[in-house]
Amino acid sequence: MSKLFRAVILGPPGSGKGTISERVASSFGLKHLSSGDFLRENIAAKTEAGVLAETYIENGALVPDHVMTRLMLPRVEEMTRHSWLLDGFPRTLAQAKALNSTCELDIVISLNIPLETLKERLRHRWIHPASGRVYNMCFNPPRVQGMDDISGEPLIQHEDDKPEALVARLRHYKDVAKPVIDLYRAKGILHMFSDTETDRIWPYISSLLSTKIPTDLGDAQRATTH
Numbered sequence: 754m755s756k757l758f759r760a761v762i763l764g765p766p767g768s769g770k771g772t773i774s775e776r777v778a779s780s781f782g783l784k785h786l787s788s789g790d791f792l793r794e795n796i797a798a799k800t801e802a803g804v805l806a807e808t809y810i811e812n813g814a815l816v817p818d819h820v821m822t823r824l825m826l827p828r829v830e831e832m833t834r835h836s837w838l839l840d841g842f843p844r845t846l847a848q849a850k851a852l853n854s855t856c857e858l859d860i861v862i863s864l865n866i867p868l869e870t871l872k873e874r875l876r877h878r879w880i881h882p883a884s885g886r887v888y889n890m891c892f893n894p895p896r897v898q899g900m901d902d903i904s905g906e907p908l909i910q911h912e913d914d915k916p917e918a919l920v921a922r923l924r925h926y927k928d929v930a931k932p933v934i935d936l937y938r939a940k941g942i943l944h945m946f947s948d949t950e951t952d953r954i955w956p957y958i959s960s961l962l963s964t965k966i967p968t969d970l971g972d973a974q975r976a977t978t979h
């Protein structure tokens with residue numbers, strides 16, 4: 754079996770983690786594991802962890818580490834035969850240490866985007882709440898204004914994407930993320946990308962992954978998942 758590849762993508766809200774993860778998944782055949790999507794699935798299915806997490810999310814708070822690790826680590830452990838990219842987890846040092854004890858990461862992608870750019874993007878971010886699909890009224894608008902492309906249902910804007918809540922949220926992110934970034938830098942697996950445009954960052958990420966991912970991985974993984 755070819756070597757499996759494990760990566761994490763880090764970045765503040767609006768930095769393009771979801772957008773880039775989708776590109777990585779489709780170009781390299783990796784599984785995209787998003788903590789936000791997984792939480793939403795658990796909330797919809799009313800699992801024990803989902804019920805616990807819901808109040809925190811509604812209040813704009815982070816879900817406690819023990820709930821997150823209990824939710825995410827089994828999901829990661831299930832993926833023994835797949836290469837994956839984790840998006841949204843780990844978010845705290847405690848989560849990063851818990852992940853360390855279950856697997857060895859090959860690389861960590863860290864997105865470093867100017868604050869003004871983040872504010873501008875999130876102001877225009879609209880989501881389809883049931884699926885977590887994300888649109889941007891300028892960068893990737895839906896086909897019909899205000900409606901999800903797949904279900905045709907209305908799009909909404911997150912309360913905490915509105916300008917008043919944003920600055921506090923971004924500051925909080927910075928405080929929590931710093932020790933996580935430091936940990937991965939010390940391990941020598943951190944790759945930082947700075948720009949205002951996803952389309953300018955993407956070629957660098959793509960060429961980095963091309964050097965790290967075994968060439969037959971995409972095809973092999975696609976063949977086993979179809």
Ligand SMILES: Nc1ncnc2c1ncn2[C@@H]1O[C@H](COP(=O)(O)OP(=O)(O)OP(=O)(O)O)[C@@H](O)[C@H]1O
Nearest residue numbers: 765766767788789810814815816821841842843844
């Ligand atoms: N690793 C995590 N640790 C704690 N809480 C988390 C974690 N991942 C997700 N959450 C919770 O789930 C919510 C939704 O997560 P999701 O990543 O979809 O959106 P977000 O926090 O708005 O981030 P972004 O704007 O970067 O997409 C978060 O606001 C947070 O409450």
Ligand SMILES: Nc1nc2c(ncn2[C@@H]2O[C@H](COP(=O)(O)OP(=O)(O)O)[C@@H](O)[C@H]2O)c(=O)[nH]1
Nearest residue numbers: 767768769770771772874878888889892950951
């Ligand atoms: N204008 C612009 N918007 C972008 C760019 N990259 C991503 N977006 C949009 O910015 C918002 C945040 O991106 P997302 O991938 O959700 O970031 P995440 O919060 O880190 O997962 C979404 O509405 C994206 O469609 C970009 O280069 N330019």
